[in-house]
Amino acid sequence: MGANAQTTVPTFTTNQVLTANQMNQSARTGVPVFANTTDRDAAFGGSGEKTLAEGQLCYVENLTGVAQIQYYDGAAWLSLSAGGLALISTQTIGTGVTAVNFTNVFSSTYAAYRIMYYHTSSSSTNTAVLAQLGTGTATTTNYNSYLYTAYNPWGTSSAASQAVTTGFILSYSDGTTNYGSMDLVAPNLARPTYAGGHYCTPANGGFTSGRQTDNTQFTSLHVSAATGTLTGGAISVYGYNV
Amino acid sequence: MSNKIQIDGEIRDMNAKEILALEEWRERAQSDIAANETKNANRASALAKLEALGLTPAEITALVGA
Numbered sequence: 534m535g536a537n538a539q540t541t542v543p544t545f546t547t548n549q550v551l552t553a554n555q556m557n558q559s560a561r562t563g564v565p566v567f568a569n570t571t572d573r574d575a576a577f578g579g580s581g582e583k584t585l586a587e588g589q590l591c592y593v594e595n596l597t598g599v600a601q602i603q604y605y606d607g608a609a610w611l612s613l614s615a616g617g618l619a620l621i622s623t624q625t626i627g628t629g630v631t632a633v634n635f636t637n638v639f640s641s642t643y644a645a646y647r648i649m650y651y652h653t654s655s656s657s658t659n660t661a662v663l664a665q666l667g668t669g670t671a672t673t674t675n676y677n678s679y680l681y682t683a684y685n686p687w688g689t690s691s692a693a694s695q696a697v698t699t700g701f702i703l704s705y706s707d708g709t710t711n712y713g714s715m716d717l718v719a720p721n722l723a724r725p726t727y728a729g730g731h732y733c734t735p736a737n738g739g740f741t742s743g744r745q746t747d748n749t750q751f752t753s754l755h756v757s758a759a760t761g762t763l764t765g766g767a768i769s770v771y772g773y774n775v
Numbered sequence: 776m777s778n779k780i781q782i783d784g785e786i787r788d789m790n791a792k793e794i795l796a797l798e799e800w801r802e803r804a805q806s807d808i809a810a811n812e813t814k815n816a817n818r819a820s821a822l823a824k825l826e827a828l829g830l831t832p833a834e835i836t837a838l839v840g841a
Contacts, residue, residue, distance in 0.1 A: 661808060
């Protein structure tokens with residue numbers, strides 16, 4: 534049993550005189566808050582201070598997100614991981630918009646990202662909707678992107694395909710409501726980025742995949758139709774670790 | 776009609792440099808798309824001709840896939 538392990542969770546009564554051990558046990562089971570990891574490390578083991586042991590929790594103010602909550606595993610401090618998808622940014626698509634850009638959505642925090650997309654209408658009745666990576670401005674070259682329409686129309690299994698070199702094909706719009714979802718692997722690493730997803734419209738649906746071959750640490754996302762404008766709906770970017 | 780760009784929720788008109796970049800990559804994308812639509816049309820035509828020759832849909836699928 535480690536030094537932080539308890540066999541009872543005490544409660545005290547009115548006028549009860551507490552021993553130092555009881556006060557220490559009560560004080561030690563709280564979650565201390567530190568401004569930074571330097572303060573955290575200096576807070577244990579000194580004169581009059583608790584000895585750091587397995588099971589110790591703390592909160593570090595100058596870290597970000599769920600990583601601020603840490604636990605000591607007996608050998609090192611580790612940060613909690615939220616798991617699942619973490620929403621980074623979302624935008625409602627305006628009316629008649631040519632491009633929707635997200636700045637600073639890709640970082641080293643997450644290994645992969647998911648784009649969830651839908652629009653309510655597009656000005657073109659036959660256009661690809663592309664997701665391009667960037668470092669402020671969009672990179673429009675060195676993509677190999679493929680869209681495979683597997684159900685055209687729904688209820689059949691006829692196929693068609695599209696391929697472009699200017700961006701990842703997020704979806705293909707017939708002018709009406711359009712949905713797409715795409716995962717991006719490692720856009721913020723200095724190596725090629727890989728993408729894969731699916732899309733659907735009231736008329737058909739299919740799958741997408743692609744790669745961007747630059748060894749660039751991308752930070753921004755740019756969504757545009759290859760022709761015309763987009764109206765309504767929303768685009769959300771989530772991060773996750775694998 | 777102006778091209779509107781939406782950046783982190785804020786909408787404004789595209790500037791000349793942005794419009795130029797947009798038109799350049801759109802021209803390439805539309806060229807890619809047109810080339811593939813020709814391939815799709817050729818495929819559809821070939822499948823129709825196979826059906827006209829008397830192949831059943833199942834036979835066509837067995838021959839060329841979905």
